[in-house]
Amino acid sequence: MTARLCAKRTFAVLVATVFLLTALAVPAAQAGMVGTQDYLAQQELDQQRDTVLAMLQEDDVRQQLERWGVDPADAEERVQSLTAEELELLAERMDEMPAGAGLGSVVGAVVFVFLVLLITDLLGLTEVFPFTNPQR
Numbered sequence: 001m002t003a004r005l006c007a008k009r010t011f012a013v014l015v016a017t018v019f020l021l022t023a024l025a026v027p028a029a030q031a032g033m034v035g036t037q038d039y040l041a042q043q044e045l046d047q048q049r050d051t052v053l054a055m056l057q058e059d060d061v062r063q064q065l066e067r068w069g070v071d072p073a074d075a076e077e078r079v080q081s082l083t084a085e086e087l088e089l090l091a092e093r094m095d096e097m098p099a100g101a102g103l104g105s106v107v108g109a110v111v112f113v114f115l116v117l118l119i120t121d122l123l124g125l126t127e128v129f130p131f132t133n134p135q136r
Contacts, residue, residue: 048091064110
């Protein structure tokens with residue numbers, strides 16, 4: 001009986017140790033309130049990103065990017081990784097363009113996207129253009 005009792009106690013200590021180590025290893029979850037301003041800012045950022053991505057889906061924009069040697073998929077990937085400030089600047093430029101201005105406004109937006117991609121390429125943040133020598 002003593003061997004059996006000793007085995008039960010050893011097993012109980014082992015299980016308690018495993019539970020204790022598991023409880024210490026798992027960090028506590030931190031829940032916090034999300035402010036309305038934070039939520040609205042994120043929604044606006046998502047909307048701006050969707051607007052730019054929709055513009056990149058247009059045939060004439062895709063053709064212009066391809067003429068410049070930019071893969072439209074790379075441009076879309078870069079738009080996904082734009083910071084909030086860059087995206088806001090791009091959205092402001094798009095808002096400044098007159099509605100219905102036709103190809104001129106689209107080409108202007110494409111030129112802006114091209115310049116953003118070129119600058120990030122020169123800074124070494126992306127590798128879109130093979131003709132740049134990034135600063136690393």
